[in-house]
């Protein structure tokens with residue numbers, strides 16, 4: 073149940089979305105769905121993120137709703153209570169991972185080293201977020217990890233764009249990528265939902281493994 077492998081195959085891109093005003097949350101989620109992206113990772117970087125999660129959970133049932141930036145067990149619990157259907161963390165600690173695994177929803181833990189990959193694998197999880205993908209080594213690093221550890225599927229995130237995504241998606245151990253480029257702050261603040269629809273369409277057209 074905790075393994076997030078299925079989550080990685082919804083869309084070639086998981087949009088990593090930060091929303092400052094919960095009044096925008098539903099429209100952002102609907103624009104992503106309209107553009108063909110049926111998944112969202114909403115970061116817990118703003119004070120009102122839980123309210124945004126609740127609104128999307130209640131009003132956009134056709135999007136798979138994830139909570140990102142999970143740093144503590146309390147945040148993980150709050151996100152699940154608000155309606156999150158999967159959890160994403162930028163990195164892992166033994167206690168955070170242990171706690172998230174008890175919550176009975178898919179968990180996508182962040183890793184950036186071979187030792188971290190092995191530690192998460194010990195818990196039976198084969199789907200992981202590779203973060204921060206660009207600075208941590210990019211496609212070359214993931215290709216190298218794939219040789220000794222082919223069982224793990226990654227969602228690289230951090231520094232990826234529409235133009236660099238194909239380099240990652242071409243790898244056999246990359247199921248999808250994550251990125252914030254689908255929902256620019258300027259588009260959200262100016263209520264330019266059609267721009268988000270177009271960016272989502274571009275992302276959805278990337279090859280899905």
Ligand SMILES: O=C(O)C(=O)C[C@H](O)[C@H](O)COP(=O)(O)O
Nearest residue numbers: 115140141162229230231251252
């Ligand atoms: O907030 C989190 O939990 C994160 O892990 C960070 C995000 O995934 C990256 O900030 C997205 O990276 P960009 O696409 O380069 O903007």
